[in-house]
Amino acid sequence: MSFIMRTARADDLQTLYEMAKLTGGGFTNLPPDRKALSAKLERTATALSRTGEGIKDELIVLVLENTETGQVRGTCQIFSTVGQSWPFYSYRLGMLTQHSRELARTFRAQMLSLTTDLEGSTEVGGLFLHPRERAEGLGLLLARSRYLYIRGHRPRFGDRIIAELRGVIDEAGGSPFWDGLAGRFFGMSFQEADEFNAVNGNQFIADLMPKTPIYTAMLTDSARAVIGLPHPNGRAAMRMLETEGFINAGYVDIFDGGPTMVGQIDQLKTIAAARDVILSSCHDKGGVKMLVSTGTLADYRCTYGLVIEDEDGAVSLDAASAARLHLETGQSFTMAGWA
Structure with missing residues (x-):
């Protein structure tokens, strides 16, 4: 992509x-x-x-x-x-409920209130x-x-x-x-x-x-x-x-x-699934597809990336996604999965 x-x-x-x-x-x-x-x-x-x-x-x-x-x-x-x-x-949208004893009936009217x-x-x-x-x-x-x-x-x-x-x-x-x-x-x-x-x-x-x-x-x-x-x-x-x-x-x-x-x-x-991590390395061998972003204000960028995270918590991102984010090894980025 x-x-x-x-x-x-x-x-x-x-x-x-x-x-x-x-x-x-x-x-x-x-x-x-x-x-x-x-x-x-x-x-x-x-x-x-x-x-x-x-x-x-x-x-x-x-x-x-x-x-x-x-x-x-x-x-x-x-x-x-x-x-x-x-x-x-x-x-x-709301409902107004009214009851008439004489008619022994209940009337429910749907209403739109500004x-x-x-x-x-x-x-x-x-x-x-x-x-x-x-x-x-x-x-x-x-x-x-x-x-x-x-x-x-x-x-x-x-x-x-x-x-x-x-x-x-x-x-x-x-x-x-x-x-x-x-x-x-x-x-x-x-x-x-x-x-x-x-x-x-x-x-x-x-x-x-x-x-x-x-x-x-x-x-x-x-x-x-x-x-x-x-x-x-x-x-x-x-x-x-x-x-x-x-x-x-x-x-x-x-x-x-x-x-x-x-x-x-x-x-x-x-937002609940997002984490801030440090890029340890780049790779070209697959990984889990995640939403990744970096930067603030005018420098904000977001894309899909392939993430590999090892048992020690080191995070690797595919090289193409890192290039799109202008992201280099040692810099932080945000990743979010769940979808």
Whole structure:
């Protein structure tokens, strides 16, 4: 494998823009808008240049690079904390139970309540892998590289972590959930609202969205049917998140109704399984496939490597992976297994 995860640079703009045009819509964190993508890269550069610790409202964009061709073929993002610049809204699915003695019946009504429960969480998102590269476990490399980055910069992140999954989008690029609920209040299509949110943020939700709970029984059948469901292309991502330790806690996206997965950073399997070790030697004779990373901030790099660990604890890494990490004998790196 010749792929490495690294932090994004300003000269990645064109490649990110080309990938954004392949997402098919509803991908708020990767909009096909040069200005918005450039702003993300500027935020990343600012975050990577900060030397102090502590949690701030920062964004880290990571990219997947083929070291043989120099092409960027995937990307993902980490938001250090959400809800600082503007409220972070979600719907929370709940149930209201009422009983009538006269009718001798109990009524249970499912409700959607607008909430900011998830403010302060770290968010991982914006994961996209070029369609031609969806093999060899590269999607897992994209996803798990974020967790090792967080582990290596732990003071910059809180305790809770979330991941919003894209909801169901129809063939025309519309959202049944949006059309059945929010679209009735905003006077714009899902595509228009999603593009506006990606570029300008979601403060307009605070201005226009009704704050009272919504009975799901009052929604259209098509809207109810997709509440809490991921886009078909996102089902594998949902399984990866569940394997990592995220759970579906009943939160859904206010735009497309997709599920928001919730986890605890220190309990994520990648982080719990990770160890810092010293490279004793390099080899070219196989080993156990593991996630390996090195460096901090702008020097962070992550890839798959073949690890051999002897009874005395000496760790050897295949020479190709060590070269991709710019790692030399005697230097430390992080490795994580379990998958």
